[in-house]
Amino acid sequence: MTDRDKRGYGTGIGTEVHNDPEAHYRKTVEERQETINRNRLYTDITECEAVVISDRGGEYSGTTDRVIQTDQSGTTTYTSVIVRFIGPANNPSFHPDQAKTDPLSAKNKEEFLQLRSLNSSRAVKEPIFGGLIGEPEIGNIVRCVKRRNIWEIDGIYKRSHQPYDDFIKRMANPSAESGKSTFEAAGSNGVGAPGSSNNSPPSSPAVVKFESALQTKITGLGLKFKVTDRSRTVEMQMERIKNKFYNNGPQEVISTYGKNRGSAMVKAIQSADNETLKKLAAKSSNHLKGAAIDIRSWHYSDSEIPIVLSAIRELGGDPLLENIEGCWTNSGKGVTTTQRISGVKAGGSGKNTACHNEHIHIDIPEDYGTKLES
Numbered sequence: 001m002t003d004r005d006k007r008g009y010g011t012g013i014g015t016e017v018h019n020d021p022e023a024h025y026r027k028t029v030e031e032r033q034e035t036i037n038r039n040r041l042y043t044d045i046t047e048c049e050a051v052v053i054s055d056r057g058g059e060y061s062g063t064t065d066r067v068i069q070t071d072q073s074g075t076t077t078y079t080s081v082i083v084r085f086i087g088p089a090n091n092p093s094f095h096p097d098q099a100k101t102d103p104l105s106a107k108n109k110e111e112f113l114q115l116r117s118l119n120s121s122r123a124v125k126e127p128i129f130g131g132l133i134g135e136p137e138i139g140n141i142v143r144c145v146k147r148r149n150i151w152e153i154d155g156i157y158k159r160s161h162q163p164y165d166d167f168i169k170r171m172a173n174p175s176a177e178s179g180k181s182t183f184e185a186a187g188s189n190g191v192g193a194p195g196s197s198n199n200s201p202p203s204s205p206a207v208v209k210f211e212s213a214l215q216t217k218i219t220g221l222g223l224k225f226k227v228t229d230r231s232r233t234v235e236m237q238m239e240r241i242k243n244k245f246y247n248n249g250p251q252e253v254i255s256t257y258g259k260n261r262g263s264a265m266v267k268a269i270q271s272a273d274n275e276t277l278k279k280l281a282a283k284s285s286n287h288l289k290g291a292a293i294d295i296r297s298w299h300y301s302d303s304e305i306p307i308v309l310s311a312i313r314e315l316g317g318d319p320l321l322e323n324i325e326g327c328w329t330n331s332g333k334g335v336t337t338t339q340r341i342s343g344v345k346a347g348g349s350g351k352n353t354a355c356h357n358e359h360i361h362i363d364i365p366e367d368y369g370t371k372l373e374s
């Protein structure tokens, strides 16, 4: 046997030696066939059924706007969401994501974000569909079609997806290994749907009654309604403030909490002085007294926002339109007319964009619904 024969038939790396060239040949052919099969599995699919796992302006973020070259003459801005393929409808086990760990199986938010970043497939939706089929939300099932190599969403279904339903339940009580520091490192954006890193304290009777009355009123107007935050502990409030700082910038903290207190909060965060931040946070929000809720605003158009603000006031609530900086022509307290600043996307396009985290904060009278009728 010559030295040349000893190299074997493998990759040429290492010391692998095959004494059975025929078996090696068979193995190579099998491997090649496997690759062909896998490629066929990926490329033959032109229609998908998928679950949306990004969340514009919400707890899990990930929805972006992408400018895509559509033909020689120009580009189109698409809304891009992250999806996990769950099949073609007639063959749920036949899809590109089948071998990947489902991010919806995550035990906590950090793991979810990590799995999602490793496993995401993206689908995009032309803005023109916005008014017709609405914007896909996390947990929605979508139908998509591959056109010119771009996955486009053709239909949105609100039907239940068991892994998503289970995920939401799990996130309401994430497992212990989602330590607070790792949660923060993963980058909570702090709109804070119930069930972020902490369990919310129970809502006060005033909040429960107000929320229900507001839901009836707003959905009665034919508008969507979603509460994204209710009562908070001081620790949760500290987290919200930090999220504002990291995701919207120090100026947003100052504009929201005032020149003196807001600036002191910024200083405390910058110097990692949690004790001081805790003291400042403790008196900074009606969420701590169980007398405030936040509702989602990105699903309202510019013309719907004043209608919603007025509905809140009619029930005795005091709305505060956030973000204070960069999103609205009029923001904060006492807003009756406003629109999103020209060129700004509802809900933003990711962290540190203008309307990321936009919402309506509502202060609720502490005795709401408990006063005697006169």
Ligand SMILES: [Zn+2]
Pocket: 229, 287, 292, 293, 294, 360, 361, 362
């Ligand atoms: Zn709030």
